[in-house]
Amino acid sequence: MTITQLQYVLAVAEYKNFTLAAEKSFVTQPTLSMQVQKLEDELDILLFDRSKKPITITDVGEKIVAQAKNIVNEAARIKDIxxxxxxxxxxxxxxxxxxxxxPTLLPMFLKNFIHKYPKVNLIIKEQNTESLIQNIEDGHIDAAIAATPLEVDFITERPLYYEPFVGYVPKDHRLGKSNQITPDDLDIEDILLLQDGHCFREGILNLCKAPKIGSEHFSLQSGSFETLINLSNEGLGMTLLPYLNTLELDDVKKKNLKYFKDPSPAREVSLIYHKKELKVQITEALRDVITGIVRGAIAFQDVKIISPLNK
Structure with missing residues (x-):
């Protein structure tokens, strides 16, 4: 039994297909199949039922796969040490x-990080929170940056910064003449939000204490803050932006920003990773670089954290 064989078993268990598992493992399909077969022969059991499409894992195979994950992770931990x-x-x-x-955080820290740690090959993937959690569990990503708290059993959350919400309110809006706003000023019926699936949207819905949103005139499914700003300028409502998204607005648009009275509602942004963490030294380096840069960009101190879990 070898670590490589166990890695191949995990790939087949995940993709339920020998050809795809081989492709993801960067080996030929015959090589992967032979190694899995050798392990089955050694253990004198069948790990996979190959007669079904997609391939299924046998009952004993499920137990072996669970143990294989632990062994492969611990082997990687030795390299970490x-x-x-x-x-x-x-x-x-x-x-x-x-x-x-x-879009806002990556340009702030990426150049600094790769300059400081040139031997790290940083592979960055944009994904929603649900996908990030699944990929952390499956071992496809080492860490992620997301809005927290998530309260997932196997995930460690380490806050990086607290980012206030800022209102974008055109001058002809009912709040257009207000110097500052409060959560009580918000009406979910005239707030433009991102499409379903964005945790930022859920945070705002909780901030407004509204279980759902709808409009008798139009339905918006956009993942772009720029789109929300443009629609606000057309008189279709106001919107809320993360603070860092407001820093690069032009002077005309900045005149439409309305800040909340203290404590400002904010989202917690954290570096998240598996509790059985690997590559600890890179994670710590990444966290130090990001917090060092963002600390100077966000001057707000008195904030109230709003998240998808706040009810």
Whole structure:
């Protein structure tokens, strides 16, 4: 029995297809099939029922797969220990980021990080929170940046910063003459939101204490804050933006920003990863770079955290 064989077994268990598992493992299909067969012969059991499409895992195979995950992770941890001992910070590191954070945060820290840690091959993927959680569990990404709290048993959450909400209110809106706004000023009927599936949307719905949103005139499914701003300028309502998204608005649009009275509602943004963390030294380096940069960009201190879990 080898670590490589167990890795191949995990790939087949995930993709339910030998050809796809081989492709994802960067080996030929005959090579992968032969190694899985050798392991089955050694254990004198069948791990997979090949007569079904897609392939299914046998009852004993399920138990072996669960144990294989532990063994493969622990083997990777040995490499981590050695690299930490040598002070080496490098290698592949897959980082997921949710769409409402990626456009503003990534340009702030990426250049600084790759300059400081040139031996790290940072692979960045934009995914929604649900996908990030699943990929952390499956071991496809090393860490992610998402709005928290998530309260997932196997995930560690380490806050990076607290980002206030800012109102974008055109001058002819009912709140257009207000110097500051409060959550009580908000009416869910005239707030433009991102499409379903965005945690930022859910945070705003909870902020407004509204279980649903609808309009008798139109239905909006957009993942773009820019679209929401443009529609607001057309008189179709106001919207709420994450603070970092307001920094690069032009002077005309900045005149439409309305800040909340303290404590400002805000979202918690965290670095999340599996509790059986690997590549600890890279995770710590990433966290240090991001917090060092963002701390200076967000001057707000008195905030009230709003998240999809707040009710």
């Amino acid at each position: 050695v690299e930490q001992e040598k002070g080496f910070i490098g290698g592949d590191y897959v980082l997921g980021i949710i769409p409402t954070i990626m």
